[in-house]
Amino acid sequence: MKQVLRVKIYQPDAHYRIPFSYQRRFTYPIPPYSTVKGLICNVMGIKSSEDERFKKLKQGLSLAIYGTYESLVKEYLWFRNLEKDSHISKFKSVKNRIIDNITQHPGEQMPVTVDVLHNVDLIVYVYHPELMEEIKEVFENPSDRLSTLHLGRAEDWIVIKEIDMINVIKDNVSQLSFFAWIPSPADIDDELIPDKENYKNFYSQVNGNLFRLPTYYEITDSNQRIFNQYIEVKLFEKGSFRKKDFYVDSELKIPLFFAKMRAD
Structure with a gap:
């Protein structure tokens, strides 16, 4: 019988x-894969893509992400x-901050609306053929974490x-x-579905908006983060679908x- 790691997470915002x-600034209702992968790297204390544990993650990590929230508020x-x-x-001028005899803030500024989810409950499932026990241990005791445990913005801490x-x-x-x-048939982990043809039929029929979510990136010479690998998914927004066999x-x-x- 196969085992996977289940992590239940709460976020106030x-x-x-x-x-x-x-x-x-719109928000997804649940974090994308790259955000959760970043959390795993944080708790493991992985600082560089040259870390051998990161190389192992890249070769075997699979994720399943679920969640709900209580409300959505627009912050100005x-x-x-x-x-x-x-x-x-x-x-x-670099030294000037005055326009029309009024001292202003440096640089340009503009009003922005940010969608913020409140009382978020997440369930993240992690599978890796080699590192699951280590990932479980660092979540239980994140002593090597690189920063406060968060998902999304740096201030969006987690419990x-x-x-x-x-x-x-x-x-x-x-x-x-x-x-x-819900990953496309090309991006689903075949080891964790009972039947690939059954899954293809399910994916073609299930309701959900299509997204192309980033997973990995490269840092350019000018220190820019450029995502170069993606996963195609549907966002399922709760509800029912045609009954089929799944691993659950x-x-x-x-x-x-x-x-x-x-x-x-």
């Missing part, structure tokens, strides 16, 4: 930013651009509610009361949709 949303903020060129463009190794069983289910990422959490009866994080 969270924002999982949808890329290319600026003046109104001022974002400031503190780049030197932006300041000069507005004030015509670890439960960490367990659980059994995976085969069952016939037709409902899911969580938001969930033996306790919670949640169908498990593991996406392969394995890098090319």
Whole structure:
């Protein structure tokens, strides 16, 4: 019987930013894979892509992510651009901060609306053929963590509610009361589905908006983070679907949709 790691997480507030949303910053209802992978690297104390444990993660990590939230609130903020060129463009001098005889903030600023989720409950399932026990241990005792444990923004700290190794069983289910990422047949972990053709049929029929979520990135010579690997998914927004056989959490009866994080 196969086992996977289940981590239950609570967040008072969270924002999982949808890329290319600026003046109104939209959020996913659950964190994308790259955000959860970043949390795992944080608790393991992995500082560099040259770390041997990171190389192992890239070759065997699979994730399944589920969640709910109580409410969504729009926060109104001022974002400031503190780049030197932006300041000069507005004030015509590095030292000047006065326009129309009024002292202003440095650089440009603009009002921004940020969507923030409140009272978020997440369930993250982790599978790795070699590192699951180590990942479980560092979640239980994150003594080597690189920063405060968070998901999304740095201020979106998390509470670890439960960490367990659980059994995976085969069952016939037709409902899911969580938001969930459902990977495409090309990105599902074949080891953790009973039948690939059955899954292809399920994926073609299940309702959900299509997304292309980033997983891995490279740092350019100019110190920019450029994502170069992606996973295609549907965002399932709770509800029922046509009954099929899945591998499920033996306790919670949640169908498990593991996406392969394995890098090319």
